[in-house]
Amino acid sequence: MSALSSLNTATRALMAQQRALDVTGQNVANANTDGYSRQRVDLQSIGANTVPAIFAKSSDVSGGVSADSVTRIRDAFMENRALAEHATSAQLTVQSDAYTQIEASFREPGNTGLQYAMDTMWGSFEDVTGNDEAARSTALQNVATVVSSLNTTSAALDQQWSQTREDLSATLDQVNSTAAQVAALNKQIQAATQAGGGSDGSVNTLADRRDALVLSLAESIGATASVGTDGMVDVTIGGSTLVSGSISTKVALSGETSLRDLMGASPAALAVRTDPGGTKLRVGGTAGGQLAVLTDIVPEYQGKLDGIATQVAAALNGGNSAGYLSDGTAGGALLGTADGSPITAASIALLTTDPAKLAVSAVAGAASSDTSNAQAMAKLGSSNGVGSAYRTLVTQLGVDSAVSTQSLTIQTTITGNVDSARQSVSGVSIDEEMTQMMAFQHGYQAAARMITAMDEVLDKLINSTGRVGL
């Protein structure tokens, strides 16, 4: 132990406190930075020589302090949970929005939806009370309104599907570019770690940036992360690797390009797959929500609407075929499709624009002014169940949408709780940093005082000793 060694200890102390102050400054500067994890300098006393040897004797006092490593403070389990919860939140948000949009397409309850059009149509058959053209025209026009209402709603669902498919493609593009960035950051982190970058904050900053990107991957596609070597992370989607160390793969959307194709295919081919490779991925997050909208939600309601269209057509055609025109010839089908294909909500069309084709009469083979078949057709609305089938559809939609909104509300709370738990570990507390700052400041002052003290001691030793009698 020498006097110079004490100076050395004091210098190390100065440097360590200085470093700690630097880190405190960094923390304060990033108190409001999204995704920033607070950092801490791991101060460590430099101990004595731990391996005893004949000529290497430990001094009693140790060699000061070292401030070699700066660590990020974060809870790995909490981070993983955050990935999962954010993914679920994103998925539910997309689904809830989709249901809201479908509700808007159906325009119920109100006087602009299909139900009002159907009720009015059935009723207007009762207005046909004789051989007057006007009432029949009105009735036929009301049938046309029902057809156009079915067509409009169907087209809105079609458009929603196409829009969502484009959105999903865009989401996947973003996933691919984010995955590439994560891989690049992984590579930099690996290089920095291997070069001993743990001691300065550079790796931490890179890791923060990467982790923020991983979180955005979790939100967009439901990715999960696992810790790899050299500070890198591996990112997987439903068990398939997206990023492995410094290498990233790509994902792509393949399969049907229109709602009708998808509904015709069994099973549907639309899926997110690895590219290259073509392995089907179980995606979550925004992409998972969009995929559910594409393969389940919109096809379900389009299918139900097709069912309503078929029922309306069957009822009206049955009613009209059972009757006779005013000249006594048998009535025929009123509704069908332009090309004879099976009836859907999109393809349903009025086969005639001639009001005389309404088979309002029940008198076969003779001209008459009978309208009793029109009266009978009017009753189809309440007797054949299409009205109640449609109400069931709308009620089901309401339930699905309400459940989806409710789940989202609950999930938002859960995600918020996890985020605040993460924040409570990794967030910067200004009060805490202020306290630390004072502590380090005092440490620095004390170390400086130490140097002054040593300076005085040495001064005394050098300038005042051995001068007896001078």
Next chain:
Amino acid sequence: MRITQRSLTANSITGINNNLAALTKYQNQLSTGKVLTKPSDSPTDTNKSMQTRSGLVALDQQTRNITDATARLKQADSALSTMQELARRVQTLTTQGLNTGSNDATSSAALGTEVTALRESMLGIANTTVASTGQPLFGGVAAGTVAYDATGAYVGTDGYPVTRRIGDSESIRVDVTGTEAFGTTDTAAGTKDLFALVQGIADKLNTSPVDVAGLSADLTALQAAQDRLSSAQSLVGARALRVDDAAGLNTDRKLTLTAQLGALEDVDIPRATLELSAQQVGYQAALSVAAKALQPTLMDFLK
């Protein structure tokens, strides 16, 4: 739990957002006047609301049906009344003919001429057309515009009752066919309808000497025809009464359903207003708490 300034901020923002969302909900309800704007607002209420709306459309339709039924029945009633008066006049003239016709050929011929004219009027009334469609009122579901042709033969189509729906499950017949009101002509069975009968009376009065026995038989037959007219008219009256009842019921049900729809869809203004005020208080409290909690840090106290 370690609390940081940022988590305080985040919590405050979440709280303020929630308050604002609740505030917006009530504001929306109050500004639109509706609590039920989309199915997910309340699926059960949506179902009820759609049923109620269906019911209202059906009631509107039934109102139109009732109007049409009333018009037809009224028209039939007044036509039958006129017909009764004319038949009574024929009866009077026939009776006169029976008393004097055998004595004086000229006066009986005059009676015959009047009866012929009365028959023309009767045919005209029997061919009355329904104002809304131009179809003959007493022609059943005849395709043409007359129920009786120029010779007085029935050209209507029977067997297809014309009905109108006046309630959810109640339909009512609104027509009276010529055969029902005025009888049928069947030479084999020896029956004559009103017009053939009157024609026969006119013919007998115009013939000299008057066939007293035949005329007297005709008078009896005319009485039967008048009875037929009366019963047809009372049938029309009874139906009109049922339609009237249905109209009253219809109005009541419409009021009930409208009130029901209002209860389902319309906003309860006092309640929504109170809720809005409560939310406003909550929102302001959240804001002021945020303002106080976010302000101080240790820096304020360090020198």
